Amino acid sequence: MLNIPFASLAVVLYLYASLARAAPNPAAFSASLNIVKESINPPRGWVQGPPAPEHHTIKLSIALPQPRFGELEAHLQEVSDPAHARYGQHLSKADVDALVTPHQDSLDSVDDWLAQHGLGDEDMVRSDGMDWVTIRVTIGTAEKMLDTKYHIWIHEESGDVVVRTLSYSLPESVHEHVELVQPTTMFARFKPEMASLHYFPSVPDALEPITDSIAAVLGQQVPSSTTAVSPTCNSIITLECLQDLYGTKGYTPQAADKNALGITGYLEQFANLQDLKQFYAQQLPQAVNTSFTFVPVAGGENSQNLSEAGIEANLDTQYGLGLSFPTPGTFWSTAGRPPFNATLTTPTDSNEPYNTWLDFVLNQTNLPQTISTSYGDEEQSVPLSYAIRACSSFAQLGARGVSVIFSSGDGGVGDGDTDPATTTCKTIDGQNKTTFLPFFPASCPYVTAVGGTVNVAPEVGVFFSGGGFSNYFGRPAYQDSAVGTYLANLGQTYAGLFNASGRAYPDVSAQSMNFSIVSGGRNGLVSGTSAAAPTFAAIVSLLNDVRLASNRSPLGFLNPFLYTQGVQGLTDILTGNNPGCGTEGFNSSQGWDPVTGLGTPKFEVLKSLV
Ligand SMILES: *[C@@H]1O[C@H](CO)[C@@H](O)[C@H](O)[C@H]1NC(C)=O
Ligand SMILES: *[C@@H]1O[C@H](CO)[C@@H](O)[C@H](O)[C@H]1NC(C)=O
Ligand SMILES: *[C@@H]1O[C@H](CO)[C@@H](O)[C@H](O)[C@H]1NC(C)=O
Ligand SMILES: *[C@@H]1O[C@H](CO)[C@@H](O)[C@H](O)[C@H]1NC(C)=O
Ligand SMILES: *[C@@H]1O[C@H](CO)[C@@H](O)[C@H](O)[C@H]1NC(C)=O
Ligand SMILES: *[C@@H]1O[C@H](CO)[C@@H](O)[C@H](O)[C@H]1NC(C)=O
Ligand SMILES: *[C@@H]1O[C@H](CO)[C@@H](O)[C@H](O)[C@H]1NC(C)=O
Ligand SMILES: *[C@@H]1O[C@H](CO)[C@@H](O)[C@H](O)[C@H]1NC(C)=O
Numbered sequence: 238m239l240n241i242p243f244a245s246l247a248v249v250l251y252l253y254a255s256l257a258r259a260a261p262n263p264a265a266f267s268a269s270l271n272i273v274k275e276s277i278n279p280p281r282g283w284v285q286g287p288p289a290p291e292h293h294t295i296k297l298s299i300a301l302p303q304p305r306f307g308e309l310e311a312h313l314q315e316v317s318d319p320a321h322a323r324y325g326q327h328l329s330k331a332d333v334d335a336l337v338t339p340h341q342d343s344l345d346s347v348d349d350w351l352a353q354h355g356l357g358d359e360d361m362v363r364s365d366g367m368d369w370v371t372i373r374v375t376i377g378t379a380e381k382m383l384d385t386k387y388h389i390w391i392h393e394e395s396g397d398v399v400v401r402t403l404s405y406s407l408p409e410s411v412h413e414h415v416e417l418v419q420p421t422t423m424f425a426r427f428k429p430e431m432a433s434l435h436y437f438p439s440v441p442d443a444l445e446p447i448t449d450s451i452a453a454v455l456g457q458q459v460p461s462s463t464t465a466v467s468p469t470c471n472s473i474i475t476l477e478c479l480q481d482l483y484g485t486k487g488y489t490p491q492a493a494d495k496n497a498l499g500i501t502g503y504l505e506q507f508a509n510l511q512d513l514k515q516f517y518a519q520q521l522p523q524a525v526n527t528s529f530t531f532v533p534v535a536g537g538e539n540s541q542n543l544s545e546a547g548i549e550a551n552l553d554t555q556y557g558l559g560l561s562f563p564t565p566g567t568f569w570s571t572a573g574r575p576p577f578n579a580t581l582t583t584p585t586d587s588n589e590p591y592n593t594w595l596d597f598v599l600n601q602t603n604l605p606q607t608i609s610t611s612y613g614d615e616e617q618s619v620p621l622s623y624a625i626r627a628c629s630s631f632a633q634l635g636a637r638g639v640s641v642i643f644s645s646g647d648g649g650v651g652d653g654d655t656d657p658a659t660t661t662c663k664t665i666d667g668q669n670k671t672t673f674l675p676f677f678p679a680s681c682p683y684v685t686a687v688g689g690t691v692n693v694a695p696e697v698g699v700f701f702s703g704g705g706f707s708n709y710f711g712r713p714a715y716q717d718s719a720v721g722t723y724l725a726n727l728g729q730t731y732a733g734l735f736n737a738s739g740r741a742y743p744d745v746s747a748q749s750m751n752f753s754i755v756s757g758g759r760n761g762l763v764s765g766t767s768a769a770a771p772t773f774a775a776i777v778s779l780l781n782d783v784r785l786a787s788n789r790s791p792l793g794f795l796n797p798f799l800y801t802q803g804v805q806g807l808t809d810i811l812t813g814n815n816p817g818c819g820t821e822g823f824n825s826s827q828g829w830d831p832v833t834g835l836g837t838p839k840f841e842v843l844k845s846l847v
Contacts, residue, residue, distance in 0.1 A: 270408060270409045271406035271407060272406055274407045274418070275404060275405060275417070276403065276404035277665075278665050278667050279665075280424040280618055280665060281663070281665055282393050283424055284391050284393060285388050285389075286389035286390060288388055288389075289376045289387035291377040291380075294373055294375055294376070295375075295379055295387075296373050297371065297372050297379055297419070298369055298370075298596075299371070299415055300369055300415065300417045300418075300626050301344065301367070301416065302340070302416055303338075303339065303368050304340055305335075306632075309336040309337065309632065309633065309636055310632060312332075312636055313632055313635050313683070314797070316636065316794075317635065317793055317796070317797045317798070318797045319797065319798050319801060325638075325789060325791075325793070326790070327793055328636045330599075330601075330637065332636075333599075333633050333636055336366075337366035337629075338367050339367055339368055339414070346410055347370060347415060350408060351372065354381065355378075356372055356374070360372055360373070364596060365599075369596060376400065383402075383406060383418060384405065384407075387401065388401065392426065399420070401422065401423070402421050402422065403422065404422070405418060405421045417623055417626060422620045423619065425614040426614050427503060427591055427612040427613055428504075428614060429504070429548075429549035429611055429612055430644040430645075430770075466482050466693045468693075470482065471693055472751060474751055475520055475753050476520045476560060478693065478748070479772055480560070482693055482696075482837075483747075483837065483838045483839065483840050484838075484840040484841045484842075485560065485840045488844070490564050490786075491782060492782045493564050493565060496565070496781055496782050496785050497564065497567055497778075498564055498566050498567070498605055498607050498608075498775065499566070499604070499608040499609070500557050500566060501594060502547060502550045502568060502570045503570075503612055504547075504590075504612075506550040507531070507537070507538055507546070507550055507568070508531075508550040508551055508553070508568050509541060509547075509550075510528055510541060511541070511543060512546055512555070512755045512757070512758065513529075513558075514526075515758065516551075517559070519760075520559065521562060523562075524559065524562045529554060529558055530565065530567045531570065532570075533569075533572070534569050534570065534572065534590075534594055535571060535593045537571045537572045538570055539570055543758055544757060550568065551754055551756045552611075552756075553568075553767070553771045556752060556754075556768065556771045556775065560772065561775040561778040561782075564779070569594060571590040571591075571594040571597075572590060572593075599634070604637065604639050605639070606638060606785075606792075607774050608639055608641055608774070609643075609773075609774035610642070610678070610770065611765070611767035611768075612644075613643060613646055613677055613678055615648075615677070616674070616676060616677040616707060616709055617708070618665075624677055624680075624710075625709070627677075628678070628681035631681055631683040632794075635793055635794030638791045639793065639794075640685065640777050640791070640793060640794065641683065641685065641794070642684065642685045642687060642770055642773060643770060644679070644686075644687055644767050644770040645687055645688040645689070645703035645704060645742055645746075646766060647689075647702075647703060648676070649700060649703065649704070649814075650734075650735070650818050650823060650831075651673050653701055653816065654818070654819065655816045655819065656819060657671070659819075660817070660819040662819070671819060673734050673735040674817075674818065675707050675709075675736075675739065677707075677709075680705075680710055680742055681707075682712075682713040683794060685745065685796055685799070686743040686745075687745055687746060687770045687774075687834075688742075688745070688746035688766060688815075688832060689748070689749025689750070689765070689766045689769045690702070690747065690749060690750075690810055690837055691748070691749065693748075695810075695812070696748070696808065697810065697812045697825070698810050698812065698815065698825035698833040699749050699813060700815060701749075701765070701815065702746065702833065703743065703766060704742060704743055704832050704833075705735055705742065706737060706738075706740070706742075706831070707740040707742070708739055710740040712738055712739060713740060713796070715801075716744075716796070719800055719828060719835065720741040722828055722829070723741075723826070724737055726826070727823075731820065731823075734820070742831070743766075743832075744796055744799055744800075744834045744835060745833075745835055745836065745837065746769060746810060746832075746834050746837050747772040748768065748769060748772060748837075749764060749766050749767075751763075752768045773838065776843070779840065779844075780792060780840075780844065783844050784847055799835060803835075803846060804836075805842060806838065806845075806846050807835045809836045810832070810836050811825055812825050813832055813833065
């Protein structure tokens, strides 16, 4: 823990006698002994504004420890290991809830603490596992509870505004019974991973207009019965390119009544139905009258206003659902986007939608077997405590038989910048040390992280493909051999810039450049590992279809399979590199590498392996 980039985070647990507080009775006195729970340095790119208005309300999520998490992890390993007798015997929601339930001591201590601030059962919303308690309080109350001062923070680049603090404390009596309280120190923004910054700098909405010559190419593409990949796929990706390249053409899903693909959307993105219809009319006419299930989370938006359609949401639905058609799709739109209007005193959301989504899905009894997310942020902007809890939630989904798939990021080994003089890859521990910047949630060992490729004969690792090594999570056993081999070949190159003992990513990769989509009624091209994640997820969904059709369990947590038998069903990508942080980045090479992982899918082979 001492080496994590947040030098002061959760490390210096020092007691401080709180600013001369009255101590009328012993109970109140003990409650006034606050211990710093978490303290961070000012995050990069944010400036502190005025104090947050005292009467503004904030929804606080309090995480209680999960003392049986080790057991849950052991179950997850067994049910995800194809060589184990329990492979595929996933846990139910009730099983998982029982395995994350806190000690009674923790529940009692937290209840007492909340009661001291006038909060009773009726003010709390609990997760079914009891491991999360959510309360809605004023900033003033939150500041008293956490012995902190909230400020308005402004993100310089985007103008986004959030209410946060750099440190908070908890009374000694609950310190060990609470793992984290958020929003406090969580500044990560989890952006959609579209490589717009790298590729289309002058187009604000990241959509490259289709020119006449491109339209002509699209016009020529008639679905063919051959599976030879068209050379046009080198410059523009369509559904047919991916079907041919990854070998799904001709596979007819059999288990659409049981299977589903879930896609997450944040930042008020919704997928536009008219855009989907237009896309299908162009590329998958048999799907033209079909749609997906929209599920708002905490009031997520779905205005269907064509001029507000989300490019990320449209990309994810058009390719994820198009490739897995007719597998039903679910699109979750989770509310909670800055800006927070500092002048308002009415309740607003917490601007922290990611936990909101996790709470929501973990509370569902039936979940899609495959879930794709194309949002993330640099790991160091996510407080360690938060990253660990979110990662534990992904493990819970895995234990329940869900394949959780994330894009690996669009900055190569960090910021995509090859110039050592201008790179922004610095630690935020106060030392400003140049370092590669791992990406979260791709760095969580319980998700499958998908990097990007380009070109079709052969596929090449794309320059922006996020890849590297976590500073928060150690290397999981399933990737010891593959990653160990890579590191042995790498030798001392980049020593000191990355953490060789960390969880390595991506796990796999897929096409990510110039996907032809429809957004806002217009055709356009969009690039990013954002495109790779739903592509890979759709293929996983088809593999789940194969298993469900013969009454077997879904694949669940994929990595133990991918790093063993699964590797035979992947095309190893041998060239390409992912520059950033003033370097040329890592190279794609034989075997696993931190650009393209184990490679891209070969559906026919995977189908025979699952
Ligand atoms: C979980 O779902 C149940 C049933 O739909 C609902 O009553 C409850 O409020 C939900 N819990 C949370 C924490 O959202
Ligand atoms: C992607 O599309 C852009 C715009 O049409 C084009 O300039 C570029 O060459 C394409 N990328 C590749 C890899 O072909
Ligand atoms: C879609 O619906 C329209 C209008 O009902 C119908 O004419 C058309 O045949 C349908 N297309 C498909 C592929 O089902
Ligand atoms: C659709 O969105 C645009 C842009 O935000 C807005 O100007 C327009 O008023 C909206 N239309 C409707 C019908 O709400
Ligand atoms: C905040 O709210 C005030 C009052 O409703 C309004 O005048 C102002 O424009 C809002 N600011 C932003 C950034 O939305
Ligand atoms: C690190 O960078 C920040 C912002 O550029 C600067 O204020 C600070 O002085 C630097 N610290 C060191 C140790 O160089
Ligand atoms: C490197 O990763 C290990 C394993 O997760 C971790 O314990 C250690 O703190 C990390 N080191 C740095 C410098 O971040
Ligand atoms: C990548 O390959 C190039 C060309 O072979 C080589 O010069 C470079 O050192 C390699 N970089 C790494 C990090 O392996």
